Amino acid sequence: MDPRTLEAVDRVPHGGASDTQLLDFSANTNPLTPPGTVSVYESAFSAARQYPVDDYCAFRAAAAEYIGTEGRRIIPSAGALAGMRLVFSLTVGPADSVAVPVPSFGEYAKEIRLQGGEPTFVPYDEILEVDPTEHTLVIVCNPNNPTGTGYPMAALHGLAERCQDAETTLLIDEAFLDFTDQPSMAGTENVVVARSLTKMFGLPGLRAGYLVATGQLRDQLDVARPAWTLSTPAAAVGTHCLDKLEFVTETRRRVETERQRMSQRLGERFAVHESVAPFLLCETDEPLTDVINAARAAGVVIRDATTFRGLDSHFRVAVKRPHENDQLLEALGV
Helix, strand or coil: CCHHHHHHCCCCCCCCCCCCCCEECCCCCCCCCCCCHHHHHHHHHHHCCCCCCCCCHHHHHHHHHHHCCCHHHEEEECCHHHHHHHHHHHHCCCCCEEEEEECCCCHHHHHHHHCCCEEEEEEHHHHHHCCHHHCCEEEEECCCCCCCCCCCHHHHHHHHHHHHHHCCEEEEECCCHHHCCCCCCCCCCCEEEEEECCCCCCCCCCCCEEEECCHHHHHHHHHHCCCCCCCHHHHHHHHHHCCCHHHHHHHHHHHHHHHHHHHHHHCCCCEECCCCCCEEEEECCCCHHHHHHHHHHCCEECEEHHHCCCCCCEEEEECCCHHHHHHHHHHCCC
16 A cells, blocks of 8 residues: 555545434345344354464355355455455556446545556446556456446456456456356456455445455465454354355345336336346436435435446435335335
């Protein structure tokens, strides 16, 4: 990290409501967790009185089985963002250009600047056509946040091949890929995949995730990662959740059904972006603050999406359980 960049970098706004009396649609996390999660967390308490075993064999094995790769390729991280910071620290230097999709996750640009690099903003729907010879690193968010856009596997592999030829690292943020049936790019040469347990398993406060990498970069990431990357409870709960494939399947079905229903209803009043993710991006021709404030007055928090670069009249809503979604739709008057 380059300390000289700190004066020019600020915190990035995110979703999430602190008032527990409000129904929070601003953060895209599953309202459910896999069965048995609480018991696993409580059982890990006594073991937390000792340092974690730093190889995380059980967690790596569970993650590898879940994503379809080899255990040694798994690099544990305290959430996907911590893993991505590790990637940036090894691949981005002062004045290096990094191709960043927009609108997309705001932390990419911040983290690149902290390393002294320069984010080069590329429209999210053009990011797969970028010329990797012009960049040290290329970032793809699949599905993209906040648009919910999913990218075809053939096009992703095409970009990966061009990045390999250019000796440019490709970072694919798959935080929301769990909600689709698309296979991961994990294990593809010269590609680093970032994954999170936050979204699918409804555990944003646990801070558990992992990277998947191959070759020399995999070795460098594993050496550079902090000791005791995951807390004992995070590793235990993560290992447990990654084995609950029926829970994942049921969640995908619910989200797909509810997303279609919500999109149709919201489309009666707003322009709704097509999405494969557990959220919907909506554009309004009404004053955005009026829409946000009216929803809040009805007990619902939605995400002001104007905090994403390039958006000026948009909000984003998560896809939750049917009765919760009904409350959102009523609060938005559709």
